[in-house]
Amino acid sequence: MNKIVFDPNQATEIELNSHYEACYRGSLRHLLHKGQRKVYDRFFHPESWDIGILASRGYGKTLTGCVIAITFALRNPNTRTMHVFPSMKQASDSAGAVYRMLSSSLPANIRPKFNKQEATLHFKNGARICLRGVHQNNIERLRGGRTHAVVADEIGFWSEDTFIDAWRNCLLAQFVGATNHPKTLFLTTPPYHKDHPFLTEVLPLAVKDNSFFQMTYEDNPFVDSRLMNKFIGIYGKDSIGFRREYMAELVFDSAFTLVPEFNQARHVSSEKVENPPRDSNGLPVSSLTVLGVDTGGSIDNTAFVGGFIDRNTNKFIVTAEHILNDRTLGRPHTLADVASQVTEIRTSELNKFGNEGFTSIDCTPLVASSLRQEYNLEFNRPKVRKVVDNIEFLREHFASDRVVINPDCTNLIETLENALWDEDKTGIARSKQYAHGDVIMALIYALREVQYIWDSAPGSNKELNKLSNRRIDNANISKRLAGIFRT
Ligand SMILES: Nc1ncnc2c1ncn2[C@@H]1O[C@H](COP(=O)(O)OP(=O)(O)OP(=O)(O)O)[C@@H](O)[C@H]1O
Numbered sequence: 001m002n003k004i005v006f007d008p009n010q011a012t013e014i015e016l017n018s019h020y021e022a023c024y025r026g027s028l029r030h031l032l033h034k035g036q037r038k039v040y041d042r043f044f045h046p047e048s049w050d051i052g053i054l055a056s057r058g059y060g061k062t063l064t065g066c067v068i069a070i071t072f073a074l075r076n077p078n079t080r081t082m083h084v085f086p087s088m089k090q091a092s093d094s095a096g097a098v099y100r101m102l103s104s105s106l107p108a109n110i111r112p113k114f115n116k117q118e119a120t121l122h123f124k125n126g127a128r129i130c131l132r133g134v135h136q137n138n139i140e141r142l143r144g145g146r147t148h149a150v151v152a153d154e155i156g157f158w159s160e161d162t163f164i165d166a167w168r169n170c171l172l173a174q175f176v177g178a179t180n181h182p183k184t185l186f187l188t189t190p191p192y193h194k195d196h197p198f199l200t201e202v203l204p205l206a207v208k209d210n211s212f213f214q215m216t217y218e219d220n221p222f223v224d225s226r227l228m229n230k231f232i233g234i235y236g237k238d239s240i241g242f243r244r245e246y247m248a249e250l251v252f253d254s255a256f257t258l259v260p261e262f263n264q265a266r267h268v269s270s271e272k273v274e275n276p277p278r279d280s281n282g283l284p285v286s287s288l289t290v291l292g293v294d295t296g297g298s299i300d301n302t303a304f305v306g307g308f309i310d311r312n313t314n315k316f317i318v319t320a321e322h323i324l325n326d327r328t329l330g331r332p333h334t335l336a337d338v339a340s341q342v343t344e345i346r347t348s349e350l351n352k353f354g355n356e357g358f359t360s361i362d363c364t365p366l367v368a369s370s371l372r373q374e375y376n377l378e379f380n381r382p383k384v385r386k387v388v389d390n391i392e393f394l395r396e397h398f399a400s401d402r403v404v405i406n407p408d409c410t411n412l413i414e415t416l417e418n419a420l421w422d423e424d425k426t427g428i429a430r431s432k433q434y435a436h437g438d439v440i441m442a443l444i445y446a447l448r449e450v451q452y453i454w455d456s457a458p459g460s461n462k463e464l465n466k467l468s469n470r471r472i473d474n475a476n477i478s479k480r481l482a483g484i485f486r487t
């Protein structure tokens with residue numbers, strides 16, 4: 001076993017003197033084991049920025065963070081380091097004890113004082129280390145002041161919203177005006193979701209910058225091999241849990257996959273469908289077109305998914321998608337934008353396939369009446385249903401291969417491929433990259449309309465009607481459909 005963190009009570013005089021001498025030089029590197037030292041060296045490399053560590057449980061992530069924070073404080077008078085955890089309780093439970101242990105090993109005249117109320121270590125040179133939780137209720141406590149270094153522990157378990165509020169909006173902003181080259185150390189075991197911002201935002205930059213480290217339990221000299229064998233027995237060496245928690249591998253639990261039935265090979269057409277299907281005489285057949293819209297207020301996304309029902313195959317062919325948000329538009333979007341996008345998709349994209357169009361827009365009653373009265377739009381509003389029921393409905397459609405998507409609807413395809421349940425599996429995990437699953441909701445609203453049409457066709461299996469659960473405010477729809485549908 002390696003030498004444990006320096007214990008002054010057990011050290012010989014020579015050891016104690018060389019430890020103190022290193023502390024005065026602002027180096028605590030000797031307290032770390034081999035893998036941890038690589039992280040330490042990278043952090044203090046003059047060129048590095050953000051350092052990302054994926055490491056197994058009990059690797060010594062928190063301890064490494066504390067050693068680096070103290071070293072930074074000793075070397076940089078009057079600076080502030082924010083050492084942040086998912087919650088304040090975690091901060092004081094895990095880092096509090098480590099800081100006490102490390103502080104007490106420092107020579108008395110450079111030993112920091114821990115102010116419990118402020119959850120802050122005060123160094124004699126004016127440097128501070130602030131322990132903070134980034135739980136939503138605590139984010140206000142992060143605001144203000146200048147920060148010179150950040151240690152973000154268990155970053156893989158910050159929610160995306162927290163990542164944005166705490167990291168991007170608070171901590172990163174506090175680097176502005178810092179007199180040093182600001183750095184962040186991100187430490188974590190692998191997150192559960194592959195679209196977690198640690199993986200999508202931090203990791204690619206860290207990799208590019210040679211500042212990414214992945215450490216398994218085998219790299220941990222303190223690991224008790226008997227205990228590990230016991231864990232292997234319990235978990236199974238190839239299990240997702242063991243690979244994630246102890247091999248620090250990026251493996252994801254398919255139990256969180258939102259639409260496991262979606263399969264690109266089966267549900268994405270190899271070529272873009274641009275023309276309406278033809279009948280046995282080769283003549284184009286006008287189809288029923290459907291547009292689903294999930295509105296999200298002016299700052300959230302509004303997603304549109306449209307297509308037509310192929311009367312030869314009776315499948316719904318998705319041919320159009322669009323997302324309105326301030327990234328696609330450069331400003332918050334308005335009702336007028338929503339209305340004109342509906343008209344645009346209907347006339348320019350869906351009209352090619354047919355003109356018996358149905359539109360379903362999920363919006364508030366107020367928005368609905370405004371879209372109807374001010375913008376003359378005709379549409380239905382889907383009845384409110386639980387997300388789990390909506391997703392079950394969607395999965396049913398992919399399981400029975402009733403949907404085919406044009407290959408250029410890349411947003412929808414990627415979202416279906418990557419969307420995940422949130423932690424308690426009652427909603428879609430929020431993810432900027434996949435538009436918070438809004439395109440999926442738009443597809444569901446379109447499909448509920450399609451399902452209603454299928455159900456209303458003569459000879460259909462009315463049993464399925466309960467699945468569509470559509471708000472019927474178009475009394476003569478069956479009559480309109482009767483002539484169009486094959487039986
Ligand atoms: N360099 C080291 N010297 C001595 N002890 C160490 C060292 N690194 C880690 N340890 C010990 O290993 C244990 C785990 O360390 P720590 O809590 O920092 O790991 P972690 O990776 O943050 O764990 P978790 O996954 O539970 O958050 C602690 O008891 C810690 O003191």
Ligand SMILES: [Mg+2]
Nearest residue numbers: 061062094153
């Ligand atoms: Mg830890």
